[in-house]
Amino acid sequence: MKNAARTALDAASAGGVTYADARAVSIRNRSLTTKNGRVGHASESESLGIGVRVIAEGAWGFAASADLSGSAVQAAAARAVEVARASARVKREDVRLATEPAAVAEWTTPYKVDPFTTSVEQNLDLLLKVDAEMRDVAGVTLAETGMNFQREESWFLSSEGSDIHQTKYSTGAGYTAYAFAGSEIQKRSYPNSFGGQWQNRGYELIEEMKLVENARRVAEEAVALHHADQCPEGTATIILDGSQLGLQIHESVGHPIELDRVLGMEANFAGTSFLTLEKLGNLRYGSELVNVVADARQEHGPGLGTFAYDDEGVAAQSTPIITNGRFTGYLSSRETAHTIGAARSGGTLRAEGWNRLPIIRMTNVSILPGEKPLSLEQLIAATDDGIYMETNKSWSIDDKRYNFQFGCEIAWEIKHGKRVRMLKNPSYSGITTEFWNSMDAICSRDEWAIWGTPNCGKGQPQQVVGTGHGASPARFRNIRVGSAYS
Amino acid sequence: MLTKEQAADVFDRIRRFSSADEVEAIFTGSRFALTRFANNTVHQNVEEENSVISIRTNFAGRTARATTNQFDDESLRRAVAASEKLARVQVADPDLLAMPTCDEAKAAGEGARATPTRFFEQTAAITPADRAEVVKGIVAVAGKHHLTTAGIYSNSESREGIFNSVGLANWHHQTLAEISITMLAEDSSGWQKLNSTDVRKLDPARLAETAAQKAVESAHPREIAPGKYTVILEPAAALDIVGFMFWDYSGVAILDQRSFLNDRIGTKPFGENINIWDDAAHPLQAGSPFDGEGMRRQRVPLVENGVVKRVVYARATAQKMKNSEYAAKVGRIEPTGHGFPLPNEMGEMPMNIVFEVPEKAFGAPEKPRSVQEMIASTERGVLVTRLWYIREVDPYEKIVTGMTRDGTFLVENGKVQCGLRNFRFNQSLISMLSNVEALSVPMRACGEESFDMVVPAMKVREFNFTEATKF
Numbered sequence: 001m002k003n004a005a006r007t008a009l010d011a012a013s014a015g016g017v018t019y020a021d022a023r024a025v026s027i028r029n030r031s032l033t034t035k036n037g038r039v040g041h042a043s044e045s046e047s048l049g050i051g052v053r054v055i056a057e058g059a060w061g062f063a064a065s066a067d068l069s070g071s072a073v074q075a076a077a078a079r080a081v082e083v084a085r086a087s088a089r090v091k092r093e094d095v096r097l098a099t100e101p102a103a104v105a106e107w108t109t110p111y112k113v114d115p116f117t118t119s120v121e122q123n124l125d126l127l128l129k130v131d132a133e134m135r136d137v138a139g140v141t142l143a144e145t146g147m148n149f150q151r152e153e154s155w156f157l158s159s160e161g162s163d164i165h166q167t168k169y170s171t172g173a174g175y176t177a178y179a180f181a182g183s184e185i186q187k188r189s190y191p192n193s194f195g196g197q198w199q200n201r202g203y204e205l206i207e208e209m210k211l212v213e214n215a216r217r218v219a220e221e222a223v224a225l226h227h228a229d230q231c232p233e234g235t236a237t238i239i240l241d242g243s244q245l246g247l248q249i250h251e252s253v254g255h256p257i258e259l260d261r262v263l264g265m266e267a268n269f270a271g272t273s274f275l276t277l278e279k280l281g282n283l284r285y286g287s288e289l290v291n292v293v294a295d296a297r298q299e300h301g302p303g304l305g306t307f308a309y310d311d312e313g314v315a316a317q318s319t320p321i322i323t324n325g326r327f328t329g330y331l332s333s334r335e336t337a338h339t340i341g342a343a344r345s346g347g348t349l350r351a352e353g354w355n356r357l358p359i360i361r362m363t364n365v366s367i368l369p370g371e372k373p374l375s376l377e378q379l380i381a382a383t384d385d386g387i388y389m390e391t392n393k394s395w396s397i398d399d400k401r402y403n404f405q406f407g408c409e410i411a412w413e414i415k416h417g418k419r420v421r422m423l424k425n426p427s428y429s430g431i432t433t434e435f436w437n438s439m440d441a442i443c444s445r446d447e448w449a450i451w452g453t454p455n456c457g458k459g460q461p462q463q464v465v466g467t468g469h470g471a472s473p474a475r476f477r478n479i480r481v482g483s484a485y486s
Numbered sequence: 487m488l489t490k491e492q493a494a495d496v497f498d499r500i501r502r503f504s505s506a507d508e509v510e511a512i513f514t515g516s517r518f519a520l521t522r523f524a525n526n527t528v529h530q531n532v533e534e535e536n537s538v539i540s541i542r543t544n545f546a547g548r549t550a551r552a553t554t555n556q557f558d559d560e561s562l563r564r565a566v567a568a569s570e571k572l573a574r575v576q577v578a579d580p581d582l583l584a585m586p587t588c589d590e591a592k593a594a595g596e597g598a599r600a601t602p603t604r605f606f607e608q609t610a611a612i613t614p615a616d617r618a619e620v621v622k623g624i625v626a627v628a629g630k631h632h633l634t635t636a637g638i639y640s641n642s643e644s645r646e647g648i649f650n651s652v653g654l655a656n657w658h659h660q661t662l663a664e665i666s667i668t669m670l671a672e673d674s675s676g677w678q679k680l681n682s683t684d685v686r687k688l689d690p691a692r693l694a695e696t697a698a699q700k701a702v703e704s705a706h707p708r709e710i711a712p713g714k715y716t717v718i719l720e721p722a723a724a725l726d727i728v729g730f731m732f733w734d735y736s737g738v739a740i741l742d743q744r745s746f747l748n749d750r751i752g753t754k755p756f757g758e759n760i761n762i763w764d765d766a767a768h769p770l771q772a773g774s775p776f777d778g779e780g781m782r783r784q785r786v787p788l789v790e791n792g793v794v795k796r797v798v799y800a801r802a803t804a805q806k807m808k809n810s811e812y813a814a815k816v817g818r819i820e821p822t823g824h825g826f827p828l829p830n831e832m833g834e835m836p837m838n839i840v841f842e843v844p845e846k847a848f849g850a851p852e853k854p855r856s857v858q859e860m861i862a863s864t865e866r867g868v869l870v871t872r873l874w875y876i877r878e879v880d881p882y883e884k885i886v887t888g889m890t891r892d893g894t895f896l897v898e899n900g901k902v903q904c905g906l907r908n909f910r911f912n913q914s915l916i917s918m919l920s921n922v923e924a925l926s927v928p929m930r931a932c933g934e935e936s937f938d939m940v941v942p943a944m945k946v947r948e949f950n951f952t953e954a955t956k957f
Contacts (some may be wrong), residue, residue: 033831035742039576040831044568045553046561049536061614064534066555079533086614087521087528090621121575141743144831180743185881265524267636268668268677269934271874271891274956355534394877396910398889403910403955405887407879425880429910429953460522460638460666461532483952484879484887484912 001026001048002155002165004068008052009157011077017084019055019097020077021158023311024048024068025354030116033146034127037135040144042120049354052080053312058094059087064355098337098345100314102161107308109169110298111202115149118203123147126211127175133215134177139223142178146195147206148454154311154354162313170304170466171205172198172454177219179226186225186424188409190218192243193392198452198466199302221410224422231411231426233482237386238428239379239475242443244408245367246451246469247392252432253285253292254365254467256401257321258458259330261360263339270458271399274432275327280340283327286436289370292322294331296347296363303450303468305363307350312358314347321365325437333360352463359459366470369448376447376473381417387481388412388419389426394484397432405429407484427484438476447472487515487645488537488557490657496539496557497649503559503566506543506573508585510650512778512827514538517610520640521617526625531614542828543569544585547578549829582828583802586779588653594821595782599767601775605643609661609685612641620690624667627694633701635694637667641685648780658774661685664932667694668892669701673957674905676700677872677892679722681932683772700871700893704905708896709954712909716867716923717949718860718897721931723870723890724944729839729936730878730886731915735764735788737803737819738833740812746884746916747794751816756792756919761844763787764798764824764836770930770940771838778827786822788836792920800825800834839939843925855924860945862900863924868909868949869895869902876935884915888935889955909951921947 005022012020027047033040049066050073061084065076127145134143149171156164174196176189191197191209199205240248256273260266275283296305296316307316312334319329332346351358380388394407411426412419454466488496493513500511515537522530540553543566550572552565586594617639628635640663647657664681665688677700678693719727731746739745766775766783775783779801787795799807801821808819824834843854861869871893879885890908897903926943 035831038579039829041829042550042572042576043552043829044565044572045540046565047538047553047555049555059528060531062530062532064532064536066536083519083531083533083614086618087531089615089618090523090528090625092525092527119575120572124575178742178744180748180882183882185744263525264634264636264670265529267524267634267670267675268522268638268666355536357530357532359530394879394887396875396877396887396889398908398910398955398957399874399891400955400957402957403889403908403953405910405912405953407887427879431956460530461518461520461640480953484885486912486950486952 004050004073005155005157007070008050008073008077009159011074012052012054012080013159015078015081017054017056017081019159021156021312022050022052023354024050024155026153027353028151030149032123032127033144034131035144036142037131039124047353050076051354052077053357054080054084055095056081056084057088059084059091060095061087062357095335096338097334098343100334100345103309103313103315104163105308106165108167109200111169113203115169115171115203116151130175130211130215133212134219137216137219137223139179139181140177140219141180145175147173156313158313164309164313166308168200168307169202170198170200171202172196172452173206173209173211175215177222179222181226184226186222188218188222189391190214192451193409195454198304198454199450200304200306201302225410225424228422228424231423231482233486235478236481237383237475237477238479238481239383239386239388239473241390241473242447242449242471243451244389244392245471245474247395247453248406249292249365249367249469249471250453250467251395251397252401252404253321254362257330258360259332259336259339262330263336269460274400274402277340279327281328284325284437285322285327285433286325287439288325289439289442290322290325290436291368292365293368294319294321294363294365300364301450301470303364304452304454304466305468310347310349311351312349314345317347319346331360331362350465352465356463361465362456362467364450364468364470366450369445369472370442372444374441374443376443379441379443379473379475380414380419383414383475384416386414387423387426388414402431404432405484425485428479428481429483430479435476438478439474440477442474443472487517488513490647493647494649494655499559500541500562500566501651503563504543504570506545506570508544508651510542510585512540513647516642516644518642520638521621522638523621524636526628526635528618528621540827541565541569543573545573547580547582548573548576549582551829581802581806585650585652586654586781586801591654591781594823598782598784601767602769604660604683604772606661606684609641609663609683610643612663612685623691624694627691627698628669631698631702633698634670635667640664646774648776650780654780656776656780660772662772663688665690665693667697669697671701671705674701674704674707675892676704679932681938703902704893704895707905707907709907710896712951712953714948714950716864716945716947718857718864718867718869719944719946720857720871721929721941721943722933723873725931725939725941726873726876726933726935727886728915730876731884732836732839735797735836736834737797737799737807740797740816741806741810744881746882747797751794751797754793755916756789757922758792759922759925760789760792760919761842762789763840763842764838765840766838768838768840768940772938773838777823777825779825781821781823781825783823783838786836798822798824798834798836803833837937841928841941843928843942854927856926857943860924860943861897861902864897864900867897868906869897873935879912885912886915887912907957908955910953911950912952913950918946918949923947
């Protein structure tokens with residue numbers, strides 16, 4: 001694979017380019033699901049190929065090939081150069097790359113158990129145990145579980161001398177119990193909805209999640225929702241669990257800080273951003289308690305956005321995004337860094353695979369936990385009147401990332417510091433900056449976890465990558481609730 | 487990309503490598519190129535070629551799949567071994583069927599319309615320079631209107647085939663060209679998108695002019711209070727919102743009790759003027775004429791005059807449904823050629839949706855209406871170009887939420903008056919399709935939230951806007 005990257009780089013460099021890089025990538029996946037006591041889906045896949053990125057005549061070109069023979073790789077490099085020269089016909093100015101020292105490195109995701117060394121029998125046995133626990137609860141009409149592993153090995157070589165070999169592992173699992181009765185379908189998921197919890201770790205993540213131990217409770221909650229009261233419509237104090245707050249960060253902080261969106265590069269599909277350049281350093285994004293970082297470093301934790309180098313060879317960094325409520329940073333790349341006066345890329349360029357051009361992506365965009373000790377139960381106890389919402393059910397936000405609406409699977413009304421009744425179909429909505437400015441409490445490190453969003457889509461052709469979001473439960477005042485059913 | 491003959495040779499090798507009772511291989515290959523522009527310049531320009539083989543093995547009720555994009559013997563052996571290993575460790579599933587024979591697939595396809603040619607040399611032959619010239623033209627339109635443009639122009643050639651060890655061998659060859667254009671002004675925007683298997687049917691200049699006109703006419707948008715409005719949804723907007731209900735027109739969704747049709751097949755949840763078919767052979771449709779097991783895609787009536795008539799079935803789902811407690815309540819049960827590749831937990835889905843607008847389907851008016859006629863007949867309403875970030879809020883009442891985007895207009899006294907700030911909606915699809923006052927002639931349309939369809943513009947009363955955003 002590395003030889004293929006070297007061949008591609010040599011071929012592209014011979015084509016008169018001012019910059020070239022080649023990424024040879026090998027991806028292996030295992031995907032298992034069960035449904036109502038049977039295997040739903042069992043598959044493995046591998047995908048190998050190379051992507052060649054060049055700048056010629058001041059414009060970008062990219063070509064990719066699954067054929068790793070010398071002639072095919074050389075042809076891909078030649079196509080990349082041809083594509084770049086075509087791009088140059090419609091350019092306003094030459095591409096400018098921020099300087100970056102050449103890196104020579106080897107890195108592998110730290111893990112205890114390589115998930116691919118675990119047997120399929122072992123994986124399915126666990127999922128079927130969870131499935132049986134859920135279906136043992138009367139009223140459950142559908143039980144679904146899933147488990148996924150991925151290993152991505154890449155070789156990045158650039159005309160500037162970088163030579164980086166990385167191997168990233170990601171692991172995920174989760175389940176959902178559905179209950180259909182009367183004219184309602186209710187569901188509960190664990191540890192999170194839409195695929196569960198995902199991190200860049202080995203099989204030890206699965207072993208730590210207590211999947212079987214929580215299955216019955218989750219199934220019982222799905223059934224109990226049929227007897228719960230509807231979430232009221234109006235204005236309320238809300239507390240969000242960490243997983244929901246992670247998605248809130250993803251949508252209302254992570255996407256608007258992508259500098260390519262801000263600069264209009266995503267205007268046709270993903271949209272633009274309300275965070276225009278003059279807001280950097282000036283906007284009051286949130287309350288004093290809001291501190292958000294974009295951190296791809298291993299020391300931040302094993303999020304889906306953790307790596308040693310991004311896909312253009314820039315080392316992982318931590319960028320302060322919101323500091324004591326003030327907007328302080330964007331996600332940037334070598335091409336876009338100069339637009340914010342930065343000398344160096346923030347190291348966020350990533351591609352879905354060998355056949356995609358890397359673009360700016362969230363790394364681990366995380367809210368930092370509160371400094372004073374505060375557990376979720378203490379936060380609830382300190383809330384006189386409110387609604388505690390848990391586990392995302394639906395999410396939507398406008399194309400500049402102002403107006404959002406989220407639905408959750410379950411909620412509890414809080415009165416005088418106690419959960420007094422379950423509520424079904426909870427939802428809340430608002431405007432991004434108003435929402436973050438209303439945060440008046442956040443739980444401390446003990447409640448903080450990095451949640452994985454494995455399905456973040458962006459770009460044309462669309463690329464789906466995983467992002468990480470560290471969060472602990474937090475409280476927000478004067479939030480509109482219940483409008484989804486208004 | 488592999489030819490059908492080369493794929494057959496690869497399949498012969500796979501059969502030799504496998505000890506399974508039955509083997510199936512799905513081949514997909516594509517040559518894809520996309521030129522992306524923003525800020526009136528090309529900023530991304532990519533080409534890719536890839537072929538993938540996905541191998542399924544069967545052992546007496548146990549099945550699994552392994553996929554690779556490498557075709558050397560070692561890679562194929564590894565994929566076969568992975569598939570067999572995954573299959574062997576499972577408990578046998580009594581509902582898993584033997585693979586369909588060529589005769590079974592042929593018999594199921596009898597009477598089906600022939601699929602028109604979907605490969606066009608002119609689309610396959612587009613070069614990077616050709617795409618750059620088209621983008622130059624779009625940028626020129628933006629310049630003429632003092633706007634900034636962003637978008638894509640792509641072309642692809644793809645091949646898809648399925649072979650199995652009991653004699654089935656199907657092959658499909660297709661091209662597709664796609665243009666999507668956003669025009670941006672200081673406080674407004676406009677958008678158009680279209681694709682076709684035949685690039686000669688796309689008119690980039692016209693799309694650019696329409697998008698530009700929308701950006702210009704929606705400048706300085708007004709904010710009006712959210713509430714229930716008559717809306718005119720252009721075809722792309724109609725497509726993106728109605729697309730959220732078609733996962734439920736599936737036998738498995740009924741068996742799983744996760745469909746909003748759980749108790750509604752045979753009832754009339756929609757208005758008299760709603761008629762929906764799934765029709766892969768329709769001349770405006772694209773895609774292969776066979777499903778994930780190689781069965782011919784049938785033309786299936788989903789909704790007739792507002793009545794839910796049928797859902798679609800993979801082979802195993804049809805058999806399971808016939809033996810289920812729901813059998814008497816779901817109408818005709820037969821494999822319809824809509825199954826996903828096995829194994830899967832979702833079963834099947836209609837993905838070649840065609841709305842029909844028969845002239846007699848209306849009380850008044852009695853014929854399809856153009857968007858201009860819909861506007862002219864509207865005292866007060868909202869014209870919507872595009873919807874965005876649509877997600878399901880309630881699975882049984884089929885409430886979905888989302889935003890308007892890139893061209894939202896106030897209509898008063900039969901005329902477009904001005905642009906509007908964008909709205910959030912929370913709308914039940916059941917009540918929306920009960921409130922359709924007018925439909926246009928259906929056209930091939932594409933959006934970003936749902937798959938491409940043949941769909942009309944719709945004039946809908948009491949569409950539920952719940953909030954407005956800040957632009």
